[in-house]
Amino acid sequence: MVYPIVKFGDPVLEREADTVTEFDTPELHKFLADMFDSMYAAKGVGLAAPQIGVGRKIAVIDCSNGENPAEKLVLINPKILHVEGKQVGEEGCLSIPGFREQVRRGKRVTVRAQNAKGEEFEMTGEDLLARAFLHETDHLYGRLYISHVSALKRDLMKRKIKKLQRAGEWE
Ligand SMILES: [Zn+2]
Numbered sequence: 001m002v003y004p005i006v007k008f009g010d011p012v013l014e015r016e017a018d019t020v021t022e023f024d025t026p027e028l029h030k031f032l033a034d035m036f037d038s039m040y041a042a043k044g045v046g047l048a049a050p051q052i053g054v055g056r057k058i059a060v061i062d063c064s065n066g067e068n069p070a071e072k073l074v075l076i077n078p079k080i081l082h083v084e085g086k087q088v089g090e091e092g093c094l095s096i097p098g099f100r101e102q103v104r105r106g107k108r109v110t111v112r113a114q115n116a117k118g119e120e121f122e123m124t125g126e127d128l129l130a131r132a133f134l135h136e137t138d139h140l141y142g143r144l145y146i147s148h149v150s151a152l153k154r155d156l157m158k159r160k161i162k163k164l165q166r167a168g169e170w171e
């Protein structure tokens with residue numbers, strides 16, 4: 001099932017999601033499959049549960065855009081353990097469509113998370129994967145990438161979004 005993507009302005013995107021405590025249930029497996037379907041339908045490389053209106057600490061990532069099943073990742077209750085180096089590049093978010101901004105992020109990032117069975121694992125990613133770890137984990141704590149751009153740019157984006165909202169082009 002493909003869920004609609006929740007857009008900036010919905011409070012679910014700006015509050016910390018709940019920790020997942022039940023694993024390996026049919027409901028969780030179905031939800032994860034739906035998250036991947038929703039992410040691919042929206043042409044994203046990552047999706048966090050709050051973006052489909054579900055306040056639980058679950059994110060999916062696939063930097064291959066569905067080309068390589070080995071790159072499908074499930075992060076449940078993720079925590080960023082280590083960040084090193086710097087990369088500056090364009091970043092966007094499915095919940096803030098039509099916008100992309102330069103965002104400075106760590107280049108090499110280690111995350112600790114649980115998989116669908118509740119097993120804990122650690123993984124280190126670089127470049128795009130490092131950026132996805134940070135971006136999606138941020139979502140689960142109610143933080144959006146616009147909190148990493150300058151106040152000036154953020155205000156400009158918010159003004160443009162308000163205009164779209166008023167015009168009925170943001171739902
Ligand atoms: Zn996002």
